[in-house]
Amino acid sequence: MAVDERSGEGATPEGQDRVAQQLSRRARRLEYATTSWNSLEAVVAISTGLASHSLALVAFGLDSCVEVLASVVVLWHLGGAPEEADPARTQRAMRLIAVAFGVLGAYLVVESVRSAVTRSVSEPSGVGIVFMAATVVMMFGLARGKRRTGLALDSRPLVANASMTMLDGCLATGVLVALVLDRLVGWWWADPVAAGIVGLIALNEARENWAAAPPGAPDA
Numbered sequence: 001m002a003v004d005e006r007s008g009e010g011a012t013p014e015g016q017d018r019v020a021q022q023l024s025r026r027a028r029r030l031e032y033a034t035t036s037w038n039s040l041e042a043v044v045a046i047s048t049g050l051a052s053h054s055l056a057l058v059a060f061g062l063d064s065c066v067e068v069l070a071s072v073v074v075l076w077h078l079g080g081a082p083e084e085a086d087p088a089r090t091q092r093a094m095r096l097i098a099v100a101f102g103v104l105g106a107y108l109v110v111e112s113v114r115s116a117v118t119r120s121v122s123e124p125s126g127v128g129i130v131f132m133a134a135t136v137v138m139m140f141g142l143a144r145g146k147r148r149t150g151l152a153l154d155s156r157p158l159v160a161n162a163s164m165t166m167l168d169g170c171l172a173t174g175v176l177v178a179l180v181l182d183r184l185v186g187w188w189w190a191d192p193v194a195a196g197i198v199g200l201i202a203l204n205e206a207r208e209n210w211a212a213a214p215p216g217a218p219d220a
Contacts, residue, residue, distance in 0.1 A: 102206035108199025139169030
C-alpha cells in the first residue's frame with residue numbers, strides 16, 4: 001500500500017486517481033489542523049510574551065503567523081494544477097513562503113541583539129511554559145504526517161511546509177528550554193538568545209525555500 005501511495009505502481013489509472021484524491025484530502029486536513037493550531041499558538045505566545053516581556057515568546061508567536069501564511073499558500077497550491085504542469089505556480093508558492101520567513105528572520109535578529117544589549121529582563125511565564133510543551137508534541141506529530149503525505153503526493157511545497165512544521169517543533173523545544181532556564185536559574189540572556197536563534201533559522205529557511213523554486217520556471 002505504501003508503494004501505491006508513493007508511485008501508483010501496480011494500480012489501475014482509476015486506482016491511482018483515487019489514491020491521489022485521498023492523499024490530497026489528507027494533506028488539506030493536515031494543513032487545516034496546522035493553521036488552526038498555529039493561529040491559537042500566535043495569539044497565546046504573543047499575548048503571553050508581551051505580558052511577561054519575553055522576546056522569545058513573541059518571536060515564536062510571530063513565527064507562528066508565518067507558519068499560518070505558509071499553510072495558506074500550500075492550500076492554495078494544492079487547489080491548482082499538478083506541480084509538473086504548472087511550475088510557475090510552485091515557484092510562487094515557494095517564494096511567498098521564503099519572503100515571509102526572510103522578513104521575520106531579519107526582524108528577530110535585530111530585536112534579539114537590541115534586547116541583549118539593553119539587558120531586557122523577562123518575567124518567567126508558567127502559562128507560556130505549559131503551552132510550549134503542548135506545542136512541541138503537536139508540531140512534531142503534524143510534521144511527520146505532512147512529510148509522509150507530501151512525499152506520496154510528490155508535492156514540494158507540502159514537503160517544504162512539513163520541514164517548517166518540524167522546525168516549529170524544534171524552535172518550540174528551544175524556547176521551552178529558555179523559558180525553563182529563565183524561571184529556574186534566572187538566566188535572562190536565554191530569552192534573547194532563543195529569539196535570535198529563531199531569527200537565524202528563519203533566515204536560513206528563507207534562503208532554502210527561495211532556492212527550491214522549480215528550475216526553469218519564469219520569475220513570479
